[in-house]
Structure formats: structure tokens, C-alpha cells
Amino acid sequence: MPKKLRTLMAASAALLAATAAALSPAAEASAATPPSVPRVSVHFDLAKGQTPENIALAPNGDAYVTFAAGRQVAKVSRDGTTRILATLPEPADGGTRTPVLGFPLTVGIVRAHDGTLYFLYATGTPDLTGVWRLRPGGKPQRIAALPANGLPNGLALDTRTRMLYITDSVLGTISRVPITGGTPAVWSAAPELASTGFLGVNGLKIHNGAVWATNLDKGTILRIPIRPDGRAGRLRTEATGLPGIDDFAFTGRGEQLLATLNGTSRVALVEPDGGHSIVLTQADGLQNPTSVAVRAGTVYVTSAAYLTAEDPNLIRFRLRS
Numbered sequence: 001m002p003k004k005l006r007t008l009m010a011a012s013a014a015l016l017a018a019t020a021a022a023l024s025p026a027a028e029a030s031a032a033t034p035p036s037v038p039r040v041s042v043h044f045d046l047a048k049g050q051t052p053e054n055i056a057l058a059p060n061g062d063a064y065v066t067f068a069a070g071r072q073v074a075k076v077s078r079d080g081t082t083r084i085l086a087t088l089p090e091p092a093d094g095g096t097r098t099p100v101l102g103f104p105l106t107v108g109i110v111r112a113h114d115g116t117l118y119f120l121y122a123t124g125t126p127d128l129t130g131v132w133r134l135r136p137g138g139k140p141q142r143i144a145a146l147p148a149n150g151l152p153n154g155l156a157l158d159t160r161t162r163m164l165y166i167t168d169s170v171l172g173t174i175s176r177v178p179i180t181g182g183t184p185a186v187w188s189a190a191p192e193l194a195s196t197g198f199l200g201v202n203g204l205k206i207h208n209g210a211v212w213a214t215n216l217d218k219g220t221i222l223r224i225p226i227r228p229d230g231r232a233g234r235l236r237t238e239a240t241g242l243p244g245i246d247d248f249a250f251t252g253r254g255e256q257l258l259a260t261l262n263g264t265s266r267v268a269l270v271e272p273d274g275g276h277s278i279v280l281t282q283a284d285g286l287q288n289p290t291s292v293a294v295r296a297g298t299v300y301v302t303s304a305a306y307l308t309a310e311d312p313n314l315i316r317f318r319l320r321s
Contacts, residue, residue: 038301038317040285042080050074050082051312052302054119054155054247054291056111063293063300063314066106066119073106073119073134076314086140088121089128097124099151099170100199104128108155108204110164118143118164118179120152131155131164131177131184143181147171154204154213154247161230165211169199174211174224174232187211188232192222203247203291207255212238212248214259219243221259221270239274247291249299251319258299260289265308267292267301280315287311294319 044050049070056064063076064085071088088106091097095104099122109119117134121142129152131144146152146166154167157179166175166184172194177184188211193201196217203214211224211232219242225233238255244263248270251258255272258279265288267280280286280301287303287310294300297319305312 038280038284038315040311040313041316042076042082042314044082044312044314046305046309046312051304051306052290052314053105053107053304054109055293055300055302055314056109056117057293057295057300058111058115059295061295061298064109064111064117065302065314066109068105068107068304069103071104071106071121073109073117073140085117086134088132088140091123091125091128093125095123095125097148098122099124099149101151107153108166110155110157112157112179113159116179118155118157120146120155120166122146122151122153124148131166131181133179133181144177144184146175146184151199153199153202156204156206156211158206158226165204165206167193167201167204167213169195169202169216172200174201174204174213188224188235190222190224190232190235192218192220192235192237202245203259205248205250207250214242214245214248216245216262219245221245221248221257221274239270239276242268242270242276246289249292249294251294251299252297258292258294258301260292260301262288262290263307265289265303280317282308285311285313285315287313 051069052065053068061078073086104123107120115136126148130146150168150171153169156165174188175184176187199216202216205212221239246260246262248259265282265286268276269279270276287305287308290304301315
């Protein structure tokens with residue numbers, strides 16, 4: 001295993017310890033019947049740094065993923081073919097100054113209607129950390145710098161206002177910037193976004209006029225309304241007891257959502273009242289799941305194998321009608 005990948009596994013071991021410490025009987029919801037038979041549809045190459053961190057879907061079912069350890073953006077076609085679209089430049093110091101983790105990584109990704117990809121790159125250096133853009137057939141370009149002492153992680157696109165929202169898991173903030181680029185502005189620094197020692201605010205989505213986010217350390221799902229003037233409204237905690245929560249996606253049934261629990265290799269179905277049940281586990285092929293996406297009733301779950309160091313993959317299954 002490459003030295004950089006071993007470093008990544010060592011840094012991520014803290015996640016397992018934090019998650020295990022946070023688990024309690026209340027958080028151990030019993031496993032529910034899976035929505036359908038899940039199957040691993042794509043196996044990635046761990047030796048090449050193909051640790052899928054985040055996912056965005058095209059209307060035809062193709063998936064776009066960031067490979068964190070490989071500093072790459074890739075397209076995964078419906079037939080499972082994986083094609084690298086871009087490899088980000090390595091920082092001069094190898095990324096050792098990247099906060100908390102100590103390695104450079106590509107993280108959140110979204111896809112605009114015209115096929116343009118926007119994604120985040122964290123390096124611990126001011127020349128590379130930020131929001132990047134990749135137009136179809138083009139080359140990656142940084143369009144907004146982000147604080148080098150932070151860890152940009154989750155990314156969401158508000159198609160109505162054409163604004164990108166960005167979580168920083170170290171600084172405990174949500175910032176935003178137009179898709180045309182520029183200087184990001186902190187949109188919310190509510191205390192509920194802060195970490196308790198490892199990683200705070202993480203996954204991010206725009207849903208029904210609000211910004212929804214997770215806090216990995218605190219095991220929570222948070223909702224912040226977007227006020228008519230664009231400012232952040234009052235934050236509300238929507239769910240608790242989800243230690244190690246990473247990314248999430250709405251199922252299309254109101255505010256019901258699916259969330260990945262990284263350290264324990266589980267996916268939880270979270271109801272609008274905050275209650276949750278476990279619908280997928282490591283027995284289904286999960287290897288530290290990092291992100292989830294839903295389109296037309298099909299669920300896509302990526303696993304980066306940060307802690308298991310075994311079989312990073314993409315799992316697909318159908319939601320029940």
C-alpha cells in the first residue's frame with residue numbers, strides 16, 4: 001500500500017475511535033428490512049487511491065465521484081466503467097499541512113444542469129484549497145479560494161440562486177459563493193456546526209428553501225432556513241443519535257432521508273420526526289460509507305474503506321414504492 005494511503009488510513013483511525021465512543025444503546029437502532037436487495041455494482045482500486053468521498057448524479061444514471069486519496073474526479077458509467085476526468089495538482093509539501101488529516105483530498109461534488117462539475121479540494125495550502133470547476137471536455141480550474149487552515153468538505157448547489165454552499169469541518173462554518181466564482185462569504189457559524197475534536201459540519205444539501213447539514217462529531221442533522229434576503233435563519237436540530245454521520249440524501253418523500261454512518265459502516269433511514277432505523281450494514285458490502293445520492297428511486301452509496309482498508313465500492317439499490 002502506498003505511503004500516502006497508509007497515512008490516510010492512520011489519520012482516519014481517529015474517526016473509528018470517536019464513533020465507537022459516541023455509540024450508545026439509544027443510537028443502536030435495530031436493523032430494518034432493506035428497501036431492496038443491495039448489490040455492489042462497482043469495485044474501486046484502493047492501491048490507486050480510489051477512495052470515493054462524494055457523489056453527484058447525471059439524469060441518465062451516470063455518477064461523478066471524487067476520489068479523496070487520489071486527488072481525482074471520475075465518471076462512473078451505468079455499466080460500471082470508471083474514467084478519470086481530472087487529477088488535481090499535488091501541493092508542494094505533499095499536503096502534510098491539511099488540517100486534521102494531513103493529506104490532500106478532493107471532497108464534495110455537485111453537477112449543474114449543463115454538465116459542469118463543481119468540487120472541493122483541501123490541501124492546507126492557500127494556492128490550491130478551494131472550489132474548483134470542471135466543464136465538459138475542459139480542464140479543472142479553481143474559481144474560489146478557501147481558508148487553508150480549514151477543511152472544506154460538503155458542497156451543495158442552490159439552482160434557484162446559482163449559489164454554492166460549502167461546509168468546513170474544521171472551522172465549523174457554512175460559506176457560500178456564486179457559481180461564477182469569487183470570494184466566499186461565511187453564511188453561518190452557528191455553534192451547532194462546530195466539531196468536538198475531530199470533524200464538525202460535514203454533509204450538505206439544499207432542500208425546500210433550507211440548508212441541511214450533518215455534524216459528524218455530534219451525530220446530528222441540522223436545518224437552517226434560507227431567509228428571503230438570502231441570510232441564514234435560525235438553526236434547528238432535526239435528528240440526533242447518529243454518530244459518525246457523513247453525507248445524506250433525501251429520498252423524495254418529504255423530509256425522509258438516508259444517511260451514511262462512516263465509522264460503523266451503516267446507512268440509516270431517518271424519518272421526518274428524527275427517528276431512524278438501520279437499513280444497510282457491512283454485511284451488505286458497506287466499507288465506511290461516505291456519501292449517498294438518490295435519483296428516480298435508485299439509491300447510490302459510496303464506500304471509501306478509510307478504516308477497513310478493504311474494497312472501496314459503489315452500492316446500488318431501489319427504494320420501495
